[in-house]
Amino acid sequence: MTSVEGHRRPPTAQQFVLEELRRAITTGRLRPGDPIRQEALAEEFDVSRVPLREALKTLEGEGLVTYKAHRGYCVQRLSLDDLREVYLIRELLEAEAVRRAVERLTDAGLAEAERAQAEVERAAAAGDVLEMAEANRRFHMTIFEWSELPRLVRLIRTLWDSTDAYRSLYYGEEPNRQRVIEEHRATLDLLRRRDAEAVVLVLAAHRAHAVTAIEAQLSPGTAG
Amino acid sequence: MTSVEGHRRPPTAQQFVLEELRRAITTGRLRPGDPIRQEALAEEFDVSRVPLREALKTLEGEGLVTYKAHRGYCVQRLSLDDLREVYLIRELLEAEAVRRAVERLTDAGLAEAERAQAEVERAAAAGDVLEMAEANRRFHMTIFEWSELPRLVRLIRTLWDSTDAYRSLYYGEEPNRQRVIEEHRATLDLLRRRDAEAVVLVLAAHRAHAVTAIEAQLSPGTAG
DNA sequence: ATAATCAATATTGGATCCAAAATATGGAGC
């Protein structure tokens, strides 16, 4: 009578805290530059500081927070140079991921990407910006995963994470949302034709636009 | 009595343990697949398990160890596919780093690389394989750092870390050591001429040779 | 003998307490 399926275990406290912290950062509840008050957060999540600190070490490795000995953790504040650098690195890695992905592209995979795109459009129609950003991410990760290069995909995912706090700046603007939808449609079309290089170009153009748009929103406010 | 220079602070226990663990893994004292016994290691390093666990979380992020809840950490065992993937990613990132580096190359920078190369050759002459591997690393990182892309360099460094445990397989062979020296000389020559693309090619050839050599040692039985 | 079960042991996960360091506070001197 044992349910044979994979024995879902309750998450450990550090796994729970890790997820919560990630959400708090990517949704902007903890904002770039904010110091992390361990005691307060531990109390909020109802855990001790030990699992919290381990989760923070993980986030440090992912570049979402910075750490200095005896001074603790801060939510990573990306300078414009940092932001450009992350997008440059993404460029290098995602281009290769796409090339490999197209080589291994199957009809089933294409159908999966189309489902992800449907979710993007649904979220956009519903005006759910957060859900749209998440669906967008699923759309791209789905494609990258066809590459069958798990470490490469993991790296790319980490890079996306590290700029998640700024992504809402992009998705907050209606023209940008529209643009994403059109680019996804173009991408799907090019994928059907197995035209890897064209997909690479579309994605590159998108990243260039995104980084420009984010820069534009970032520079007027933070001239300190 | 006042040494005004930069206030060297004694490292925290977790920083100390992090370094020690890294060395233990890269020198092969802890071998791929070995489980990490926290209690024993903590006693050996004369710290409690808390800073040890934080150091392990860092190493997990760098890919040197793996972690499973309630089962602890293991030294990462790289499959051949993993190894090839890491070298592929390095290819993508290091090529860009070199191109940017050459754009910003100064005479002072070149002199620094030449000093690093001198250390490589000194270590090789002294038969100090470990020191040669470290000097080799300094040689390459010196070049990459000219790129003024700190995140990119950090990523590359992490990738080097993740295969350090296998690097001794390569440096253990005399012909490989000789080859490294010759390639470094060629690289320095091409750097003086600001020929980025040629450097990229030399480094690519080197990585290809390295991964082949490591593969050969890793799967000696499977030749039929 | 083998397989399943349950107890004993080893190992990790987490909470609490204390120490060390940094930051904030307040006062003395100029």
Add this chain to the structure above:
DNA sequence: GCTCCATATTTTGGATCCAATATTGATTAT
């Protein structure tokens, strides 16, 4: 008013203890 310094408070770093989980070994039934 300002700077400098000593002190108090806050915050992080680390050790120890206990709980939860996994692993091992013995026992029993088949």
